[in-house]
Amino acid sequence: MSPTAVLVSCSELPEGDGDDDAVVPALASLGFSVSWAPWDSSFDFAAADAVVLRATWDYAARRPEFLDWCESVPSLLNSADVVRWNTDKTYLTELLDAGLAVVPTALAAPGDDARFPATDFVVKPSVGAGSRGAARFTAGADASAHVAALHAEGHTALIQPYQSSVDTSGELALVYLGGIYSHAFSKGAMLGSTMDASGLYLTEKLAPASPPAEALALAEDVLDAASALLGILRAELLYARVDLVRGADGKPLLLELELTEPSLGFRQTDPSAALRFASAVRQQLA
Ligand SMILES: Nc1ncnc2c1ncn2[C@@H]1O[C@H](COP(=O)(O)OP(=O)(O)O)[C@@H](O)[C@H]1O
Ligand SMILES: [Mg+2]
Known part of the structure; x- marks a missing residue:
């Protein structure tokens, strides 16, 4: 029997926002049978081999209910313990206390x-x-x-x-798959962004990026420190996104470590990133 993978979304966006489109054929090419389902639907998540959080963007107002649901799913990626820690930004003070360069x-x-x-x-x-x-x-x-x-x-x-570099240089997002660096993209300054055709929201300007060495070094330290605080190996994190800004002195600072449901910028990078993601999902089955 082929393994099953479920990409988990929310009812407003049952198949995400398009960023994960390439992940579906990539998982299928590794033999997975793939589907999407909102976390608060009647889907039988307990029966799936890999339950991958991808677009559960409505959890913030219902965090206790969401965490209960996470606990009920044995093969959740990232795990319920990781999600509990990561959905409360007070983790930033733990990383500060660990000596990292955090806002x-x-x-x-x-x-x-x-x-x-x-x-x-x-x-x-x-x-x-x-x-x-x-x-x-x-x-x-x-x-x-x-x-x-x-x-x-x-x-x-x-x-x-307030980190004013957000207005001029935006944020840099470094993506890790299975604990290993995969790719990076920049989120442009909102001041330079344009109105979406619908007139409803400002479009985020995302672009591929190559991180400078000091950004990469900080992201690596952040992943090591977070894994140590969580008592897990880096490889147990199916995905991680490290969001950096520049401090007043130009040096990178951590703004957010996204281990819950980050967009991973698959449309901003080479097509093989989706294959690396699928390969990392398969590694988690073992
Ligand atoms: N200290 C800060 N300095 C400058 N901009 C900030 C700061 N904190 C948040 N922002 C802006 O607000 C956005 C959302 O904040 P963030 O901490 O990333 O939370 P989330 O993405 O979970 O809503 C950021 O992308 C950034 O544009
Ligand atoms: Mg953010």
Whole structure:
């Protein structure tokens, strides 16, 4: 019998946004029988050999329910433990404590007072995706009302100095498959982005990129440190995306480590990346 792989999505985008299209034939070429299913559907996930999170972009507002579902799926990739750790951005402070170059991050849990940096800064929920609940403030502004609003929803607030390089050079995303570097792409500065034809959203400008050595070195250190904190081998991570920005001194800083449902930029790289992904899925079966 051929092994089965399910790519997991959400009901609004049952087959993702197109980024994973090449993954389906790549898995099929390795003998997998492949389907898509939203995580909160009646699909029999427990029966599949590989259940691969790809486009579960509605989890943030329903995290406890999502994590319960993750626990119920034996062959989930990445694993439920990884997803639990990674869906709360307080992991950034663990990586800071481990000595990594991370965007300075302060936490204010419900009940705690928040202190704001002397520079422009960002306040965002520790659980969130797609920039929801994130707001930028100018130096000296009082962001207490935004913090209180996040607390009222049960969120811990993350407070970071605003990294203005996001406006000029954007973000660099480094993609790892099975713990091994695969490819990278850049996410252009939003200021330079254009309105989508529908007029509904700003299109993200994604482009292939070759990471400078210092970015690659930081991404490698981030993966080693995260694996150590999780008590797993790097190879146990089917996929990882390391999002870097440049600090004021031009050196790379970690903005986000995506181990849950990152877009992997398959449309921004060579077609063999989808084959590397399929090969990494097969490796996880062993
Ligand atoms: N400290 C920061 N400095 C500059 N821009 C930021 C900062 N934090 C977030 N942003 C902007 O907000 C976006 C979303 O924040 P991020 O931390 O990546 O969360 P998520 O992608 O999970 O919503 C980023 O892609 C970036 O454009
Ligand atoms: Mg992000």
